[in-house]
Amino acid sequence: MVNPAVLHRTHYYTKLYIAHIHEKLHHGGTEIVVNELRQRVYIAKIRPAVKEVIARCARCLLRKARPAAPATGDLPAARLAYGARPFSFTGLDYFGPLEVTVARHREKRHVALFTCLTSRAVHLEVVVSLSTDSAINALRRFIARRGCPTELWSDNATLSRRRPRT
Structure with a gap:
Protein backbone atom coordinates (compact mmCIF):
# COMPACT_ATOMS: atom_id res chain seq x y z
CA MET A 1 0.00 0.00 0.00
CA VAL A 2 1.11 3.50 -0.69
CA ASN A 3 -0.39 5.13 2.42
CA PRO A 4 -1.13 2.41 5.02
CA ALA A 5 -3.01 3.15 8.22
CA VAL A 6 -0.68 3.80 11.14
CA LEU A 7 -1.57 1.95 14.33
CA HIS A 8 -0.03 2.19 17.78
CA ARG A 9 1.32 -1.17 18.94
CA THR A 10 -0.08 -1.01 22.50
CA HIS A 11 -3.61 0.05 21.56
CA TYR A 12 -6.39 -2.41 22.39
CA TYR A 13 -7.86 -2.44 18.85
CA THR A 14 -4.42 -3.03 17.36
CA LYS A 15 -4.02 -6.13 19.52
CA LEU A 16 -7.50 -7.31 18.52
CA TYR A 17 -6.59 -6.86 14.84
CA ILE A 18 -3.32 -8.75 15.28
CA ALA A 19 -5.22 -11.56 17.06
CA HIS A 20 -7.76 -11.64 14.21
CA ILE A 21 -5.04 -11.95 11.57
CA HIS A 22 -3.27 -14.59 13.68
CA GLU A 23 -6.46 -16.69 13.83
CA LYS A 24 -7.25 -16.06 10.17
CA LEU A 25 -3.84 -17.50 9.29
CA HIS A 26 -4.66 -20.63 11.33
CA HIS A 27 -2.49 -19.59 14.29
CA GLY A 28 0.56 -18.92 12.15
CA GLY A 29 3.91 -17.89 13.55
CA THR A 30 5.36 -14.43 14.04
CA GLU A 31 6.81 -13.94 10.54
CA ILE A 32 3.64 -14.98 8.72
CA VAL A 33 1.50 -12.61 10.79
CA VAL A 34 4.03 -9.75 10.41
CA ASN A 35 4.11 -10.17 6.60
CA GLU A 36 0.31 -10.18 6.39
CA LEU A 37 0.00 -7.09 8.62
CA ARG A 38 2.61 -5.14 6.65
CA GLN A 39 0.52 -5.50 3.50
CA ARG A 40 -2.37 -3.65 5.14
CA VAL A 41 -1.18 -1.44 8.04
CA TYR A 42 1.94 0.12 9.56
CA ILE A 43 2.70 -0.68 13.20
CA ALA A 44 5.87 0.64 14.80
CA LYS A 45 7.83 -2.16 16.52
CA ILE A 46 5.54 -4.73 14.95
CA ARG A 47 7.40 -7.91 15.96
CA PRO A 48 7.18 -7.38 19.76
CA ALA A 49 3.48 -6.59 19.37
CA VAL A 50 2.84 -9.76 17.36
CA LYS A 51 4.91 -11.91 19.72
CA GLU A 52 2.96 -10.57 22.69
CA VAL A 53 -0.37 -11.47 21.08
CA ILE A 54 0.83 -14.93 20.01
CA ALA A 55 2.21 -15.59 23.51
CA ARG A 56 -1.27 -15.00 24.96
CA CYS A 57 -3.10 -17.13 22.39
CA ALA A 58 -4.74 -20.02 24.28
CA ARG A 59 -4.70 -22.42 21.32
CA CYS A 60 -1.02 -21.84 20.64
CA LEU A 61 -0.21 -22.33 24.32
CA LEU A 62 -2.02 -25.68 24.32
CA ARG A 63 -0.36 -26.78 21.09
CA LYS A 64 3.13 -25.94 22.35
CA ALA A 65 2.56 -27.40 25.84
CA ARG A 66 4.84 -30.22 26.92
CA PRO A 67 4.01 -32.75 29.61
CA ALA A 68 5.72 -32.05 32.89
CA ALA A 69 8.55 -34.38 33.80
CA PRO A 70 7.67 -36.39 36.90
CA ALA A 71 9.74 -35.68 39.95
CA THR A 72 11.82 -38.79 40.59
CA GLY A 73 14.35 -39.41 43.28
CA ASP A 74 17.86 -40.69 42.86
CA LEU A 75 18.33 -44.41 42.41
CA PRO A 76 19.79 -46.29 45.38
Missing part, protein backbone atom coordinates in the same frame (compact mmCIF):
# COMPACT_ATOMS: atom_id res chain seq x y z
CA ALA A 77 23.37 -47.53 45.08
CA ALA A 78 22.09 -51.12 44.82
CA ARG A 79 20.42 -50.30 41.48
CA LEU A 80 23.67 -48.88 40.07
CA ALA A 81 26.06 -51.71 41.00
CA TYR A 82 26.66 -52.87 37.42
CA GLY A 83 29.88 -54.80 38.12
CA ALA A 84 28.40 -56.85 40.97
CA ARG A 85 27.34 -60.45 40.43
CA PRO A 86 23.61 -61.13 39.97
CA PHE A 87 21.50 -61.14 43.15
CA SER A 88 24.15 -59.31 45.20
CA PHE A 89 21.43 -56.78 45.94
CA THR A 90 18.12 -58.59 46.23
CA GLY A 91 14.54 -57.55 46.84
CA LEU A 92 12.12 -59.93 48.52
CA ASP A 93 8.34 -59.97 48.18
CA TYR A 94 5.54 -62.51 48.49
CA PHE A 95 2.51 -63.18 46.34
CA GLY A 96 -0.32 -65.66 46.47
CA PRO A 97 -1.97 -67.74 47.76
CA LEU A 98 -2.01 -70.18 44.87
CA GLU A 99 -3.83 -73.51 44.88
CA VAL A 100 -1.45 -76.44 44.34
CA THR A 101 -2.41 -80.10 43.94
CA VAL A 102 -0.63 -82.28 46.48
CA ALA A 103 -1.42 -86.01 46.13
CA ARG A 104 -5.20 -85.94 45.58
CA HIS A 105 -6.19 -82.73 47.34
CA ARG A 106 -5.51 -79.03 46.83
CA GLU A 107 -3.51 -76.86 49.23
CA LYS A 108 -2.74 -73.15 49.39
CA ARG A 109 0.85 -72.08 48.82
CA HIS A 110 2.57 -68.69 48.59
CA VAL A 111 5.53 -67.73 46.42
CA ALA A 112 8.59 -65.81 47.55
CA LEU A 113 9.74 -63.49 44.77
CA PHE A 114 13.45 -62.64 44.88
CA THR A 115 14.40 -59.84 42.47
CA CYS A 116 17.93 -58.79 41.53
CA LEU A 117 17.93 -55.01 41.95
CA THR A 118 20.73 -54.50 39.43
CA SER A 119 19.78 -56.73 36.50
CA ARG A 120 16.04 -57.12 37.31
CA ALA A 121 16.34 -60.93 37.17
CA VAL A 122 13.73 -62.94 39.09
CA HIS A 123 13.96 -66.05 41.28
CA LEU A 124 10.78 -67.76 42.56
CA GLU A 125 10.53 -70.05 45.60
CA VAL A 126 7.36 -71.85 46.67
CA VAL A 127 6.61 -71.30 50.38
CA VAL A 128 4.36 -73.56 52.45
CA SER A 129 3.05 -70.76 54.69
CA LEU A 130 3.80 -67.19 55.68
CA SER A 131 5.59 -68.25 58.86
CA THR A 132 9.12 -67.24 59.77
CA ASP A 133 10.36 -70.81 59.39
CA SER A 134 9.05 -70.99 55.82
CA ALA A 135 10.68 -67.67 54.99
CA ILE A 136 14.04 -68.84 56.39
CA ASN A 137 13.80 -72.09 54.43
CA ALA A 138 13.02 -70.17 51.22
CA LEU A 139 15.99 -67.86 51.87
CA ARG A 140 18.27 -70.88 52.46
CA ARG A 141 17.16 -72.47 49.17
CA PHE A 142 17.72 -69.15 47.40
CA ILE A 143 21.24 -68.80 48.87
CA ALA A 144 22.08 -72.38 47.90
CA ARG A 145 21.10 -71.68 44.30
CA ARG A 146 22.15 -68.03 43.74
CA GLY A 147 24.72 -67.26 46.43
CA CYS A 148 24.53 -65.08 49.51
CA PRO A 149 23.22 -61.55 48.80
CA THR A 150 25.10 -58.51 50.09
CA GLU A 151 21.85 -56.67 50.85
CA LEU A 152 18.32 -58.01 51.11
CA TRP A 153 15.53 -55.45 50.60
CA SER A 154 11.86 -55.87 51.44
CA ASP A 155 9.06 -53.29 51.18
CA ASN A 156 11.37 -50.27 50.71
CA ALA A 157 13.45 -51.20 53.76
CA THR A 158 16.78 -52.97 53.94
CA LEU A 159 16.51 -56.14 55.99
CA SER A 160 20.24 -56.49 56.52
CA ARG A 161 23.22 -54.40 55.53
CA ARG A 162 25.57 -57.33 56.09
CA ARG A 163 25.49 -60.88 54.82
CA PRO A 164 22.50 -62.82 56.19
CA ARG A 165 23.21 -65.91 58.32
CA THR A 166 22.70 -69.30 56.74
Whole structure:
Protein backbone atom coordinates (compact mmCIF):
# COMPACT_ATOMS: atom_id res chain seq x y z
CA MET A 1 0.00 0.00 0.00
CA VAL A 2 1.11 3.50 -0.69
CA ASN A 3 -0.39 5.13 2.42
CA PRO A 4 -1.13 2.41 5.02
CA ALA A 5 -3.01 3.15 8.22
CA VAL A 6 -0.68 3.80 11.14
CA LEU A 7 -1.57 1.95 14.33
CA HIS A 8 -0.03 2.19 17.78
CA ARG A 9 1.32 -1.17 18.94
CA THR A 10 -0.08 -1.01 22.50
CA HIS A 11 -3.61 0.05 21.56
CA TYR A 12 -6.39 -2.41 22.39
CA TYR A 13 -7.86 -2.44 18.85
CA THR A 14 -4.42 -3.03 17.36
CA LYS A 15 -4.02 -6.13 19.52
CA LEU A 16 -7.50 -7.31 18.52
CA TYR A 17 -6.59 -6.86 14.84
CA ILE A 18 -3.32 -8.75 15.28
CA ALA A 19 -5.22 -11.56 17.06
CA HIS A 20 -7.76 -11.64 14.21
CA ILE A 21 -5.04 -11.95 11.57
CA HIS A 22 -3.27 -14.59 13.68
CA GLU A 23 -6.46 -16.69 13.83
CA LYS A 24 -7.25 -16.06 10.17
CA LEU A 25 -3.84 -17.50 9.29
CA HIS A 26 -4.66 -20.63 11.33
CA HIS A 27 -2.49 -19.59 14.29
CA GLY A 28 0.56 -18.92 12.15
CA GLY A 29 3.91 -17.89 13.55
CA THR A 30 5.36 -14.43 14.04
CA GLU A 31 6.81 -13.94 10.54
CA ILE A 32 3.64 -14.98 8.72
CA VAL A 33 1.50 -12.61 10.79
CA VAL A 34 4.03 -9.75 10.41
CA ASN A 35 4.11 -10.17 6.60
CA GLU A 36 0.31 -10.18 6.39
CA LEU A 37 0.00 -7.09 8.62
CA ARG A 38 2.61 -5.14 6.65
CA GLN A 39 0.52 -5.50 3.50
CA ARG A 40 -2.37 -3.65 5.14
CA VAL A 41 -1.18 -1.44 8.04
CA TYR A 42 1.94 0.12 9.56
CA ILE A 43 2.70 -0.68 13.20
CA ALA A 44 5.87 0.64 14.80
CA LYS A 45 7.83 -2.16 16.52
CA ILE A 46 5.54 -4.73 14.95
CA ARG A 47 7.40 -7.91 15.96
CA PRO A 48 7.18 -7.38 19.76
CA ALA A 49 3.48 -6.59 19.37
CA VAL A 50 2.84 -9.76 17.36
CA LYS A 51 4.91 -11.91 19.72
CA GLU A 52 2.96 -10.57 22.69
CA VAL A 53 -0.37 -11.47 21.08
CA ILE A 54 0.83 -14.93 20.01
CA ALA A 55 2.21 -15.59 23.51
CA ARG A 56 -1.27 -15.00 24.96
CA CYS A 57 -3.10 -17.13 22.39
CA ALA A 58 -4.74 -20.02 24.28
CA ARG A 59 -4.70 -22.42 21.32
CA CYS A 60 -1.02 -21.84 20.64
CA LEU A 61 -0.21 -22.33 24.32
CA LEU A 62 -2.02 -25.68 24.32
CA ARG A 63 -0.36 -26.78 21.09
CA LYS A 64 3.13 -25.94 22.35
CA ALA A 65 2.56 -27.40 25.84
CA ARG A 66 4.84 -30.22 26.92
CA PRO A 67 4.01 -32.75 29.61
CA ALA A 68 5.72 -32.05 32.89
CA ALA A 69 8.55 -34.38 33.80
CA PRO A 70 7.67 -36.39 36.90
CA ALA A 71 9.74 -35.68 39.95
CA THR A 72 11.82 -38.79 40.59
CA GLY A 73 14.35 -39.41 43.28
CA ASP A 74 17.86 -40.69 42.86
CA LEU A 75 18.33 -44.41 42.41
CA PRO A 76 19.79 -46.29 45.38
CA ALA A 77 23.37 -47.53 45.08
CA ALA A 78 22.09 -51.12 44.82
CA ARG A 79 20.42 -50.30 41.48
CA LEU A 80 23.67 -48.88 40.07
CA ALA A 81 26.06 -51.71 41.00
CA TYR A 82 26.66 -52.87 37.42
CA GLY A 83 29.88 -54.80 38.12
CA ALA A 84 28.40 -56.85 40.97
CA ARG A 85 27.34 -60.45 40.43
CA PRO A 86 23.61 -61.13 39.97
CA PHE A 87 21.50 -61.14 43.15
CA SER A 88 24.15 -59.31 45.20
CA PHE A 89 21.43 -56.78 45.94
CA THR A 90 18.12 -58.59 46.23
CA GLY A 91 14.54 -57.55 46.84
CA LEU A 92 12.12 -59.93 48.52
CA ASP A 93 8.34 -59.97 48.18
CA TYR A 94 5.54 -62.51 48.49
CA PHE A 95 2.51 -63.18 46.34
CA GLY A 96 -0.32 -65.66 46.47
CA PRO A 97 -1.97 -67.74 47.76
CA LEU A 98 -2.01 -70.18 44.87
CA GLU A 99 -3.83 -73.51 44.88
CA VAL A 100 -1.45 -76.44 44.34
CA THR A 101 -2.41 -80.10 43.94
CA VAL A 102 -0.63 -82.28 46.48
CA ALA A 103 -1.42 -86.01 46.13
CA ARG A 104 -5.20 -85.94 45.58
CA HIS A 105 -6.19 -82.73 47.34
CA ARG A 106 -5.51 -79.03 46.83
CA GLU A 107 -3.51 -76.86 49.23
CA LYS A 108 -2.74 -73.15 49.39
CA ARG A 109 0.85 -72.08 48.82
CA HIS A 110 2.57 -68.69 48.59
CA VAL A 111 5.53 -67.73 46.42
CA ALA A 112 8.59 -65.81 47.55
CA LEU A 113 9.74 -63.49 44.77
CA PHE A 114 13.45 -62.64 44.88
CA THR A 115 14.40 -59.84 42.47
CA CYS A 116 17.93 -58.79 41.53
CA LEU A 117 17.93 -55.01 41.95
CA THR A 118 20.73 -54.50 39.43
CA SER A 119 19.78 -56.73 36.50
CA ARG A 120 16.04 -57.12 37.31
CA ALA A 121 16.34 -60.93 37.17
CA VAL A 122 13.73 -62.94 39.09
CA HIS A 123 13.96 -66.05 41.28
CA LEU A 124 10.78 -67.76 42.56
CA GLU A 125 10.53 -70.05 45.60
CA VAL A 126 7.36 -71.85 46.67
CA VAL A 127 6.61 -71.30 50.38
CA VAL A 128 4.36 -73.56 52.45
CA SER A 129 3.05 -70.76 54.69
CA LEU A 130 3.80 -67.19 55.68
CA SER A 131 5.59 -68.25 58.86
CA THR A 132 9.12 -67.24 59.77
CA ASP A 133 10.36 -70.81 59.39
CA SER A 134 9.05 -70.99 55.82
CA ALA A 135 10.68 -67.67 54.99
CA ILE A 136 14.04 -68.84 56.39
CA ASN A 137 13.80 -72.09 54.43
CA ALA A 138 13.02 -70.17 51.22
CA LEU A 139 15.99 -67.86 51.87
CA ARG A 140 18.27 -70.88 52.46
CA ARG A 141 17.16 -72.47 49.17
CA PHE A 142 17.72 -69.15 47.40
CA ILE A 143 21.24 -68.80 48.87
CA ALA A 144 22.08 -72.38 47.90
CA ARG A 145 21.10 -71.68 44.30
CA ARG A 146 22.15 -68.03 43.74
CA GLY A 147 24.72 -67.26 46.43
CA CYS A 148 24.53 -65.08 49.51
CA PRO A 149 23.22 -61.55 48.80
CA THR A 150 25.10 -58.51 50.09
CA GLU A 151 21.85 -56.67 50.85
CA LEU A 152 18.32 -58.01 51.11
CA TRP A 153 15.53 -55.45 50.60
CA SER A 154 11.86 -55.87 51.44
CA ASP A 155 9.06 -53.29 51.18
CA ASN A 156 11.37 -50.27 50.71
CA ALA A 157 13.45 -51.20 53.76
CA THR A 158 16.78 -52.97 53.94
CA LEU A 159 16.51 -56.14 55.99
CA SER A 160 20.24 -56.49 56.52
CA ARG A 161 23.22 -54.40 55.53
CA ARG A 162 25.57 -57.33 56.09
CA ARG A 163 25.49 -60.88 54.82
CA PRO A 164 22.50 -62.82 56.19
CA ARG A 165 23.21 -65.91 58.32
CA THR A 166 22.70 -69.30 56.74
